[in-house]
Each structure stands twice: as structure tokens, then as C-alpha cells.
Amino acid sequence: xxxxxxxxxxxxxxxxxxxxxxxxxxxxxxxxxxxxxxxxxxxxxxxxxxxxxxxxxxxxxxxxxxxxxxxxxxxxxxxxxxxxxxxxxxxxxxxxxxxxxxxxxxxxxxxxxxxxxxxxxxxxxxxxxxxxxxxxxxxxxxxxxxxxxxxxxxxxxxxxxxxxxxxxxxxxxxxxxxxxxxxxxxxxxxxxxxxxxxxxxxxxxxxxxxxxxxxxxxxxxxxxxxxxxxxxxxxxxxxxxxxxxxxxxxxxxxxxxxxxxxxxxxxxxxxxxxxxxxxxxxxxxxxxxxxxxxxxxxxxxxxxxxxxxxxxxxxxxxxxxxxxxxxxxxxxxxxxxxxxxxxxxxxxxxxxxxxxxxxxxxxxxxxxxxxxxxxxxxxxxxxxxxxxxxxxxxxxxxxxxxxxxxxxxxxxxxxxxxxxxxxxxxxxxxxxxxxxxxxxxxxxxxxxxxxxxxx
Amino acid sequence: xxxxxxxxxxxxxxxxxxxxxxxxxxxxxxxxxxxxxxxxxxxxxxxxxxxxxxxxxxxxxxxxxxxxxxxxxxxxxxxxxxxxxxxxxxxxxxxxxxxxxxxxxxxxxxxxxxxxxxxxxxxxxxxxxxxxxxxxxxxxxxxxxxxxxxxxxxxxxxxxxxxxxxxxxxxxxxxxxxxxxxxxxxxxxxxxxxxxxxxxxxxxxxxxxxxxxxxxxxxxxxxxxxxxxxxxxxxxxxxxxxxxxxxxxxxxxxxxxxxxxxxxxxxxxxxxxxxxxxxxxxxxxxxxxxxxxxxxxxxxxxxxxxxxxxxxxxxxxxxxxxxxxxxxxxxxxxxxxxxxxxxxxxxxxxxxxxxxxxxxxxxxxxxxxxxxxxxxxxxxxxxxxxxxxxxxxxxxxxxxxxxxxxxxxxxxxxxxxxxxxxxxxxxxxxxxxxxxxxxxxxxxxxxxxxxxxxx
Numbered sequence: 038x039x040x041x042x043x044x045x046x047x048x049x050x051x052x053x054x055x056x057x058x059x060x061x062x063x064x065x066x067x068x069x070x071x072x073x074x075x076x077x078x079x080x081x082x083x084x085x086x087x088x089x090x091x092x093x094x095x096x097x098x099x100x101x102x103x104x105x106x107x108x109x110x111x112x113x114x115x116x117x118x119x120x121x122x123x124x125x126x127x128x129x130x131x132x133x134x135x136x137x138x139x140x141x142x143x144x145x146x147x148x149x150x151x152x153x154x155x156x157x158x159x160x161x162x163x164x165x166x167x168x169x170x171x172x173x174x175x176x177x178x179x180x181x182x183x184x185x186x187x188x189x190x191x192x193x194x195x196x197x198x199x200x201x202x203x204x205x206x207x208x209x210x211x212x213x214x215x216x217x218x219x220x221x222x223x224x225x226x227x228x229x230x231x232x233x234x235x236x237x238x239x240x241x242x243x244x245x246x247x248x249x250x251x252x253x254x255x256x257x258x259x260x261x262x263x264x265x266x267x268x269x270x271x272x273x274x275x276x277x278x279x280x281x282x283x284x285x286x287x288x289x290x291x292x293x294x295x296x297x298x299x300x301x302x303x304x305x306x307x308x309x310x311x312x313x314x315x316x317x318x319x320x321x322x323x324x325x326x327x328x329x330x331x332x333x334x335x336x337x338x339x340x341x342x343x344x345x346x347x348x349x350x351x352x353x354x355x356x357x358x359x360x361x362x363x364x365x366x367x368x369x370x371x372x373x374x375x376x377x378x379x380x381x382x383x384x385x386x387x388x389x390x391x392x393x394x395x396x397x398x399x400x401x402x403x404x405x406x407x408x409x410x411x412x413x414x415x416x417x418x419x420x421x422x423x424x425x426x427x428x429x430x431x432x433x434x435x436x437x438x439x440x441x442x443x444x445x446x447x448x449x450x451x452x453x454x455x456x457x458x459x460x461x462x463x464x465x466x467x468x469x470x471x472x473x474x475x476x477x478x479x480x481x482x483x484x485x486x487x488x489x490x491x492x
Numbered sequence: 493x494x495x496x497x498x499x500x501x502x503x504x505x506x507x508x509x510x511x512x513x514x515x516x517x518x519x520x521x522x523x524x525x526x527x528x529x530x531x532x533x534x535x536x537x538x539x540x541x542x543x544x545x546x547x548x549x550x551x552x553x554x555x556x557x558x559x560x561x562x563x564x565x566x567x568x569x570x571x572x573x574x575x576x577x578x579x580x581x582x583x584x585x586x587x588x589x590x591x592x593x594x595x596x597x598x599x600x601x602x603x604x605x606x607x608x609x610x611x612x613x614x615x616x617x618x619x620x621x622x623x624x625x626x627x628x629x630x631x632x633x634x635x636x637x638x639x640x641x642x643x644x645x646x647x648x649x650x651x652x653x654x655x656x657x658x659x660x661x662x663x664x665x666x667x668x669x670x671x672x673x674x675x676x677x678x679x680x681x682x683x684x685x686x687x688x689x690x691x692x693x694x695x696x697x698x699x700x701x702x703x704x705x706x707x708x709x710x711x712x713x714x715x716x717x718x719x720x721x722x723x724x725x726x727x728x729x730x731x732x733x734x735x736x737x738x739x740x741x742x743x744x745x746x747x748x749x750x751x752x753x754x755x756x757x758x759x760x761x762x763x764x765x766x767x768x769x770x771x772x773x774x775x776x777x778x779x780x781x782x783x784x785x786x787x788x789x790x791x792x793x794x795x796x797x798x799x800x801x802x803x804x805x806x807x808x809x810x811x812x813x814x815x816x817x818x819x820x821x822x823x824x825x826x827x828x829x830x831x832x833x834x835x836x837x838x839x840x841x842x843x844x845x846x847x848x849x850x851x852x853x854x855x856x857x858x859x860x861x862x863x864x865x866x867x868x869x870x871x872x873x874x875x876x877x878x879x880x881x882x883x884x885x886x887x888x889x890x891x892x893x894x895x896x897x898x899x900x901x902x903x904x905x906x907x908x909x910x911x912x913x914x915x916x917x918x919x920x921x922x923x924x925x926x927x928x929x930x931x932x933x934x935x936x937x938x939x940x941x942x943x944x945x946x947x
Contacts, residue, residue: 067802067804191807235707237807247769248919249768249920250889251790252919253914256792256889257764259774267724269721269722313709317845318712319714339799339800340800348523349523350816351584352692353583355793389771390774391770433708434707434711435705435707462702462705464807
């Protein structure tokens with residue numbers, strides 16, 4: 038019988054082809070018109086998990102998108118149980134956002150798979166599936182496996198929290214592992230130990246009852262696009278900090294040791310420039326790029342729209358304006374509280390000449406993972422064996438809303454066993470995933486399961 | 493033989509049906525995909541002018557949309573010649589902008605025709621056509637008639653100025669009459685004697701080279717949507733005035749007499765509230781609603797767009813943002829100069845963390861018409877006879893870019909013989925045109941041609 042690592046290598050091409058099929062399903066969770074595709078991706082993944090050797094595979098309906106659950110308990114009651122979490126839904130992607138190729142037709146170029154979801158998170162979660170398959174196909178895994186792969190991570194795991202609470206017994210495990218983070222470079226393995234939380238909001242501003250002729254009324258009506266701009270402009274101070282009163286109140290100060298650790302291996306201005314293509318950094322005065330991304334909360338405009346914005350000209354005075362606004366939050370900040378602070382401040386900023394409303398769309402709690410658990414040590418060894426180098430610990434700027442739930446509801450230590458690269462372009466155009474990271478990911482996951490069984 | 497007025501009454505239903513057919517053609521000049529419809533509207537109008545009895549009718553191609561030209565010189569060389577100008581193109585209209593019915597399928601409700609272009613300007617220019625027909629069908633007009641109806645008024649008459657310069661001889665006339673303005677109420681006839689000019693611009697702001705993950709980079713990149721908002725917010729002072737240095741330099745101060753005249757019959761706050769549906773007026777401190785609209789220049793946001801603005805959430809940090817910005821200008825202001833002032837100020841406001849560019853899309857000069865010409869007296873009498881009341885003189889907030897060209901290139905006195913109502917909702921949703929104003933318009937135009945022949 039082959040070893041799991043040999044099995045994975047022998048089947049690497051098939052695994053890649055399967056990943057391509059997985060990616061081709063445009064499972065965009067936020068778009069109502071993609072609901073059938075989201076379901077199709079869940080069913081595709083469930084079928085693949087069955088083929089991989091899982092004993093019990095389910096597509097669990099929710100009032101939103103389904104959860105895929107798979108279990109293999111063949112290691113027996115004395116062996117540890119690992120809960121693997123990932124998501125099969127993806128962010129929206131449109132050629133108009135400057136993709137070089139169809140976001141849902143993966144192509145290989147220079148060792149990367151270019152497609153929406155390639156890195157976030159289809160490629161990473163599928164590396165876990167293929168690692169499990171390699172173990173199950175070569176004599177069985179040394180640990181019991183529970184896979185939970187959801188379809189709503191990109192909409193803040195709307196229904197997963199309830200599922201976790203209602204199925205605490207079924208989801209019992211010794212450790213939770215999640216492959217949905219990135220490292221700055223393929224040459225240096227890195228483990229993300231901190232994630233930001235999220236409060237995603239929508240700001241509406243209303244002016245006149247309907248669009249008006251900008252000549253017949255212009256100058257006498259507070260233009261809601263202008264009013265929205267005035268409100269948005271007032272949300273930051275000139276020093277780059279967020280001006281919402283109380284916004285930073287719950288942020289724990291960074292110790293000099295933490296700051297030193299963050300900055301030692303942090304993103305250089307050169308790497309930042311290469312990855313963003315922007316001219317020069319911006320942000321909260323007194324903090325480095327790495328601190329701004331990993332250790333400080335933000336308030337970001339994700340989009341806005343008002344009036345006429347097509348080619349040509351329309352001399353309209355618009356009736357309304359909209360902005361999507363989200364805050365990334367750090368440890369000890371409460372998303373609901375932050376929403377309330379922003380809401381109250383915007384109410385205060387809104388002049389009597391327009392009306393405004395800030396709606397909360399969804400939230401996710403910030404999370405830390407303990408770097409001193411046996412599971413984390415198993416992860417360190419797994420990376421070491423595959424990379425020949427010890428992983429560093431880094432903070433991530435992104436959010437995985439369910440991590441806090443796994444920690445608090447299930448009392449599980451969480452390990453973020455990421456296989457992405459920070460330059461993968463998740464959420465943007467031309468998202469990509471390194472083929473080598475995919476295969477190293479499979480090997481690292483196999484290694485992790487082996488290490489954890491001995492810890 | 494019937495009189496022209498009797499002819500118009502006898503054919504009122506047919507005229508209305510023809511107007512409906514004219515309106516059904518979605519001749520939106522700013523949308524490239526509507527070019528064939530714009531052409532179709534030109535051809536429809538040319539055919540109608542031929543049927544109306546014009547001797548020479550042409551659809552004149554330009555490098556943009558065609559100009560419809562029609563001539564009837566049967567009054568002979570000793571009779572005056574009237575140049576009638578109007579436009580057959582319309583503003584964009586979309587059900588999504590809160591129309592209660594299809595903007596290109598006119599419906600009658602409470603005495604109004606609801607449709608895009610009903611008032612601006614198809615209904616008004618068609619009243620002129622039907623007045624000419626009534627005269628030509630009942631023994632001929634007492635004046636020579638030259639109709640020039642363009643398809644680019646809503647895009648600032650891009651090619652009409654050249655046409656006017658190149659055809660100065662052919663367009664020779666004694667007076668120019670334009671039906672493309674409104675009066676506050678059907679009970680009180682009003683003649684608009686002042687129009688604002690226009691500088692229509694597009695502001696682009698670029699940040700990162702492509703959309704980014706708002707978690708992975710948020711807080712370290714100057715968000716272009718935010719930067720655009722910051723720039724827009726800085727374009728007005730808290731007192732409602734435009735903060736662009738030099739913006740008001742060329743504005744002639746209003747004399748106390750002018751202010752008194754403007755405000756005597758000006759829009760009341762109650763009428764403003766009814767027409768706009770907004771909560772309370774806004775604008776330049778120290779000026780009344782009517783002065784802000786008719787006598788002061790403005791800077792308006794006609795639209796803006798950035799990032800994700802659909803239903804749901806996308807945690808994206810957008811790469812770019814766009815705003816459509818237009819300035820309405822008053823007498824003595826130069827649109828090109830205003831563009832340069834705004835451009836330079838925005839360049840100065842733009843921080844080094846983003847790039848911006850302000851592009852000029854088109855311009856129109858502000859215009860005054862002399863209220864002491866024989867043509868204006870003929871207009872006053874024409875309104876008096878149809879309304880039983882003397883018209884008042886008002887200032888319009890809108891722009892008819894070609895008026896200044898007619899005055900300077902052709903040396904013509906211009907009369908704005910408007911049949912619209914200020915509450916018609918031009919450029920907005922549910923644009924409408926009063927059926928009674930349409931028929932009164934035909935009668936007033938007949939009367940005007942008769943009066944001017946005797947002046």
C-alpha cells in the first residue's frame with residue numbers, strides 16, 4: 038500500500054482537475070440569482086467527499102445556503118477528532134472589474150490558477166479534502182475527521198452560528214483547523230494567529246422625493262450625493278484615524294513586544310506597493326502598514342452609487358445616494374457596538390436638509406488563536422517538515438466570522454493552517470492560487486493530521 | 493376656409509396622437525445604444541413637417557445626431573422670417589429611477605401626458621409644428637418659417653454651433669423663437685428671459701491598481717471612494733457657497749431692482765416643497781430659493797459610482813471612483829474658465845495617496861434675452877390673447893446651450909415662448925406635459941406668428 042504522501046503525489050493532476058470543476062461553479066453567496074449555483078457547489082463538494090471515503094456526508098439545509106457536513110470516525114474513540122472548517126461560497130466577480138479572464142473559468146498561468154475562489158477558499162479547503170482522501174485511501178486517517186464546509190462565509194456566516202450551537206454534540210472535537218488564510222511569501226511559512234472582526238453596513242441618504250432637473254432646482258436642494266460625500270468625508274480625521282466617537286475605546290493597546298513582533302516580519306512598503314499598485318501608503322498616523330492591517334480597526338467604503346454614472350451626461354439632481362461601509366475590528370471590539378457608534382455619529386452628522394439611515398447587514402467577531410496549544414505545535418511541525426523552515430506567526434487583516442464561535446461555543450482550540458499567499462488577490466480581480474501551494478497544502482494537511490494524532 | 497385657430501381645434505385629437513407617436517421613440521442622445529432611435533425620431537419629425545406643408549425638409553447629418561431642418565418661405569421676401577428652434581432628443585429614463593409607468597409609452601392621467609420628453613422638448617416643439625401646420629393648411633403663414641430641430645440639446649448641442657456658423661446665410665431670419673421653458677403655474681403666463689450656462693464634467697479618482705480585499709489591505713490604502721467623497725465635500729463651504737477659488741469672480745452682482753423683481757413672483761417655499769418633495773431648502777446663504785435657481789451659479793453632483801453597490805455585501809476596497817459634476821452658470825461666466833478653476837482646485841485638493849482627473853464633457857454659455865424687442869412684445873400679446881392675462885418675466889435655472897450662438901452668430905433676438913410648467917419634472921421620473929398647455933401652446937404660437945407679422 039502507498040503512503041498518503043505518495044498517494045497525493047500520484048493523484049496530483051486529478052486533484053487539480055477536480056479543483057477546476059469546483060471553481061467553475063459560480064457560488065456567489067451574496068447574489069440572490071446565484072442561489073442555485075451555490076447549492077450546486079454544495080452538492081458537488083458532498084459527492085467529492087463521499088468519493089474521498091467519508092462515511093457520512095450530508096448537505097444540510099439552512100434558511101440560507103446549505104452547509105456540507107462530512108464525517109469519518111474510523112480512528113476510534115481513543116484517537117483525537119479534528120474539525121475541519123472551510124467555505125465553498127465566493128465573493129462576486131465580474132469581468133467589468135478588470136479581470137483578465139473569465140473569473141469562473143480557471144486558467145493556469147505561471148504556476149497560478151486564476152479564478153474567483155481559487156485561493157478564497159475553494160483551493161484551500163479542497164487541499165484539506167484531498168489530504169483526507171490520501172489518508173483514507175491508504176489505510177485510514179490517524180484521527181477522526183469532521184468536515185464542515187459552509188456556503189455563507191462571504192456573507193458573515195449568517196446561519197452557521199445557529200448550526201454550531203444546535204449541533205454542539207455532533208461537532209465535538211479536540212481541535213479545529215481552518216485553511217483560509219495567507220502568508221506573505223512561499224519561501225517563508227507563516228501561521229496567522231489573529232483575525233479582524235467585521236461590521237458590514239449600508240448607508241442610505243435621501244433628498245428630494247424623486248430625481249430633479251439640475252437646472253430647474255439645482256442650488257436650492259441639498260444634493261444627496263453631495264450630502265453622502267460630506268458624511269463619508271467626516272468619518273475620518275486628517276490623520277487617517279476614524280473620527281467616530283468611541284470607535285477606539287475597546288481596542289487593547291499594543292505592547293512594545295507585540296509591535297516589535299508584528300513589524301519584524303511585516304509587509305514592507307515595497308511589497309505593499311507591488312501588491313496594491315497604489316502610489317503611497319495611507320492610514321492611521323503612528324502605525325506601520327502591518328499594524329494598520331493586522332492590529333488596528335478600520336472604516337472602509339466598499340462602494341457607493343447615486344444618480345447617473347453611465348457614459349455621457351445627464352443633468353439630474355439625484356433623489357438618493359447609497360454607500361456600503363464596513364469596519365474591520367480587532368480583539369475586544371464588539372461589532373454591534375461599533376455599528377451603533379457609527380450609526381449615532383452619522384445621525385449627528387446628517388443635516389436637516391436630507392434624511393439618512395445606517396443599516397447593519399452583518400457582523401463577525403474578531404478572533405485570536407492561542408499559539409501555545411498542542412495543535413499549534415503540530416501545525417508548526419507540519420509546516421517545518423514540508424517547507425524545511427519554521428513558520429513565523431503573523432496577524433491577518435481579514436475576517437473569518439465563525440472562528441470566535443468555534444472557540445466560545447465549542448471550546449475548541451483553532452489552528453489557521455493557511456495555504457494562500459497574501460498576494461493572491463482574494464476579493465479582487467484576477468484572484469489566483471499557487472499550484473505549488475495547493476500541493477504543499479495537501480502534504481501539510483496530511484502531516485498535520487499525523488502530527489496531531491501523536492500529540 | 494377655416495381659421496388657423498379653428499383648424500387647430502378641429503385637429504386637436506390627431507395632434508395629440510401624433511405627439512404620442514413622437515414620444516414613443518426613445519431618442520436618448522447621450523446613450524450610444526440609442527443612436528438608431530435618435531435617427532428614427534429625426535426621420536419621423538421630418539415626415540411630419542412635410543405633411544404639415546413645409547416646402548423643403550431635410551435630415552441633415554452631423555458627426556453626431558442629425559439636425560432636422562424645414563423651411564416655408566411662402567410669405568414672401570417682404571414678410572419677416574421666424575427661426576423656430578427646438579430639440580427632439582431626450583434625457584435618459586429608466587424604470588429603476590422610480591417611474592410609475594414606462595417612460596416611452598405615454599399615458600394620459602389627470603390632464604397630463606406622462607412620458608420622457610413630453611415637456612422637454614417634444615411636446616413643446618411639436619406645438620410649434622402644429623401651429624405652423626394650422627397656418628399652412630388655412631391659407632399660409634403670415635411669416636416665413638425656418639424650423640431647426642436638433643438631436644443633441646441634452647448633450648449640449650455638440651454639433652449645432654458648427655452647423656449654425658456654416659449655414660448663417662441659410663438660417664437668416666428676423667427673430668428666433670424657442671419653446672423649451674416652463675412657467676410656475678398655468679394660471680399666470682410667464683416668459684423666461686434668462687438661462688443658465690453649463691459646464692458638465694467627469695471626475696475620476698484612482699487608488700490601487702485593482703480592487704483589493706478590504707481586510708488584507710484596508711487601513712493601509714487611501715480608498716478612492718473615500719478620497720472622492722473628501723474632494724466632493726470640499727467643493728462647498730458650510731454656508732452653501734461653492735468653495736472653488738474664483739468661482740464667483742465673473743458673476744455680475746444683482747441690483748436691488750432685479751432682486752425685487754425675481755422675488756416678487758418667485759417660487760414660494762411651499763411650491764418648492766411640493767415640487768421637490770424635499771424636507772427643507774438648502775443653498776447659498778443670503779439668497780432666496782428663486783435667486784439660487786435663477787440668478788446664482790451652482791456646482792451639482794449628477795451622479796457617482798465606486799466599488800460594489802448591489803444587494804448584499806462585498807468586502808472590497810475599490811480601485812477607482814467616478815463622479816459626474818456640472819456647474820450651472822449665470823451671465824458673464826465662461827464655462828471653459830469655470831472648468832479650469834474647478835480642475836485646478838480639485839488638483840490642489842487631491843492628496844498624493846490617490847490620482848484624480850477632471851474631464852470636461854461639454855459646455856453651454858449662459859444667456860439673456862432682451863425683453864424690449866418687437867418680438868418680445870409680440871410674444872406678450874400672444875400670451876395675453878390666449879390667457880387673458882399679461883405674462884410676467886422670470887429667470888430659468890436650466891440651460892439651452894444654443895441660445896447664445898443664435899444671438900452672437902446670427903445676431904437674432906431670441907424669444908423663449910415656453911409652454912411647459914416648472915412642475916413638469918423634466919430630466920426626472922414621471923416627466924409630464926399638460927394637455928391644455930399643449931393646445932394653448934399651439935394657439936399661442938399661431939398668435940405669435942400673426943402678431944410678429946404685424947410688428
